[in-house]
Amino acid sequence: MNSGELKEIIYSVVDEYFVENKIKNKATGETVLFGSESVLDSLGFVNLIVEIENKLKDHDYDIIIASEKAMSRKNSPFRTINTLAEFIEEEIA
Amino acid sequence: MPEPVTNEIMIITGAGKGIGRALAEYFVNKGMLVFGCSRSGSDLLAENYKHFSINVSDEKNVQEMVSTVAKQYGKIDYLLNNAGIASMNHSLLTPGSTVEKIFDVNVLGTFLFSRETAKVMSKNKFGRIINFTTVGVPLQLEGECIYSSSKSAVETMTKIMAKEFAALNITVNAIGPNPVRTDLIKNVPDEKINALLNRQAIKELSSFEDIINVVEFFINRRSRMITGQTIYLGGVS
Numbered sequence: 001m002n003s004g005e006l007k008e009i010i011y012s013v014v015d016e017y018f019v020e021n022k023i024k025n026k027a028t029g030e031t032v033l034f035g036s037e038s039v040l041d042s043l044g045f046v047n048l049i050v051e052i053e054n055k056l057k058d059h060d061y062d063i064i065i066a067s068e069k070a071m072s073r074k075n076s077p078f079r080t081i082n083t084l085a086e087f088i089e090e091e092i093a
Numbered sequence: 094m095p096e097p098v099t100n101e102i103m104i105i106t107g108a109g110k111g112i113g114r115a116l117a118e119y120f121v122n123k124g125m126l127v128f129g130c131s132r133s134g135s136d137l138l139a140e141n142y143k144h145f146s147i148n149v150s151d152e153k154n155v156q157e158m159v160s161t162v163a164k165q166y167g168k169i170d171y172l173l174n175n176a177g178i179a180s181m182n183h184s185l186l187t188p189g190s191t192v193e194k195i196f197d198v199n200v201l202g203t204f205l206f207s208r209e210t211a212k213v214m215s216k217n218k219f220g221r222i223i224n225f226t227t228v229g230v231p232l233q234l235e236g237e238c239i240y241s242s243s244k245s246a247v248e249t250m251t252k253i254m255a256k257e258f259a260a261l262n263i264t265v266n267a268i269g270p271n272p273v274r275t276d277l278i279k280n281v282p283d284e285k286i287n288a289l290l291n292r293q294a295i296k297e298l299s300s301f302e303d304i305i306n307v308v309e310f311f312i313n314r315r316s317r318m319i320t321g322q323t324i325y326l327g328g329v330s
Contacts, residue, residue, distance in 0.1 A: 043260060050212045062160050064152070 001059060001092065007085045009059075013051045014081065017044055027081060034078035045078075052088070061092045101125045102169050104162065106149050106206055107176030109135050111275035112225075115301035116173055116308065117142060128162050131176065149176045149202030159209040168217045171312050172210040174203040174224045174247075179240040179277050181285075192239050199243035204250060207265070211258055220263035221312040224251045228271045228329040232292055236285070244269075248323055255321030264320035266311045271327035273299045294328020 007029065014027035017040060025031075025039060032038050033045060040048060049065050056063060070077050070087060077087030103120055107113040108129025114137065117129045121139045128143050129135055135144040145161075147154035162169055178198045180191050207222055214220025226248050229241035248267055255265040271293055272278055272286055290296045307324050310316060 047215070050215055053212060054216055057160060057164065062156060064156065 001061065003085060003089055006088055007081060009055050010052060010081050010085055013048055013055065014039075016051075017048060029080065029082040029085075031081045033080060033084060034076060049078075052084075056088070056092070063088070063091045065091075067091075101171070102162065102166050103127050103171040103173065104159070104169060104206070104210060105129045105173045105175055106202065107131055108137070108144065109133050111277065112270070112273060112301060112304055113173070113175040116175065116305060119301075119305050126166070128158070130158060149206065150197035152205055155202075155205040155209055159206070159213060163213040169210050169213045170220065172206060172214075172220070172222045173308065174206055174222065176202050177225055177244075177277070179237070181236045181240065181281055183236060184238045187239055195239050195243050196246070199240075200246045200250070203247050207250070207254055211254075211261065211263055214258075214263050215261045218262045220258070220261070221316075222254070222258075222263060222265040223308055223311050224248075224265065224267040226251075226267045226269040226323055228269050228289075228293070228325050228327060230269065231325065231329055232289070234289065251323065252321045259320060262317075264311070264316065266320060267323040268304060268307045268311070269323055269325040269329070270304055271299050271325070271329060273301065273304070290327075292329070297327070299326045 011027040014031060018025045021044070023039065033040060033048065038045065053063065053065055065088065077083050103125050105113050105117050105127060108117040109131030113129065113131070114135070117127050117137055121127050121137065121142045124141065126141050128145065129137070130145040130147050130149065132146065132148060134146055137144070145158045147158055149155060159169070176198055178195055180187065180195060203224055210222065211220060224247050226244040227241060229237045230244050230248060234241065251265050251267040258265055272289060278286065290298070303326055311319065
């Protein structure tokens with residue numbers, strides 16, 4: 001899976017969240033997922049990670065995104081869609 | 094595996110013997126598709142039963158087992174976190190390694206299976222998780238410091254996960270059996286067991302059927318409003 005396909009998965013999950021929560025927005029690489037500027041509430045963020053993991057499973061990639069490695073990084077990989085995609089790409093490489 | 098009769102899928106940890114083995118046999122006979130696990134194998138042979146020999150406190154093992162079931166069947170309805178170990182001993186005579194082992198299986202194992210299974214359950218917006226605690230928690234029995242402490246953690250986990258998973262339509266409850274004749278208590282002297290029974294409202298050992306009864310109550314579709322609860326057997330409170 002390349003970076004583009006990975007981002008498409010994340011975009012689709014985030015856009016689904018926007019639709020479900022009636023938020024007029026569209027996911028981009030710069031969309032903030034975590035922290036005070038996040039477009040998601042805390043439960044939305046949890047569901048996003050779980051949903052991405054589930055979708056990756058469908059593509060035969062079995063990873064735990066919220067790993068110790070992710071949590072211990074100085075710069076959180078959860079900040080934006082771009083940083084999350086980069087992190088996941090490393091994990092499945 | 095063939096198509097199950099009920100199309101319901103259950104995971105049981107610690108299914109190799111004792112209570113877990115009895116639960117597995119019961120739900121297999123009811124036609125559920127049951128996936129059990131334990132460190133060792135299982136002598137339960139049925140078309141709708143599959144056993145995994147894994148360590149419940151190994152994150153990778155747990156992830157792989159849950160993922161295998163999810164990939165094949167697309168859902169998991171019920172999780173019975175039955176795997177547990179005990180070491181009855183005075184705190185002053187309990188090695189640190191024993192504490193680690195007990196917490197690994199009882200707390201970490203319950204946590205890992207709940208987390209991974211809830212991710213699958215969340216896709217279908219339905220799930221029932223049943224954890225196993227002990228009457229040793231409310232009775233605060235001497236000699237069971239570490240075992241009961243680990244189960245206190247399981248009870249707290251049950252209450253908090255019940256809140257965290259409620260929006261996903263997953264209920265999380267716990268059953269606290271009183272003594273049942275299994276390997277877990279085989280080394281406990283009779284006078285200790287009798288002293289314990291005397292502290293119960295109903296002064297008898299429980300049977301596997303008593304446990305199955307509570308599990309069936311928790312997993313019932315009509316129990317949708319029951320979550321974060323612990324039911325102790327024998328009238329202990």
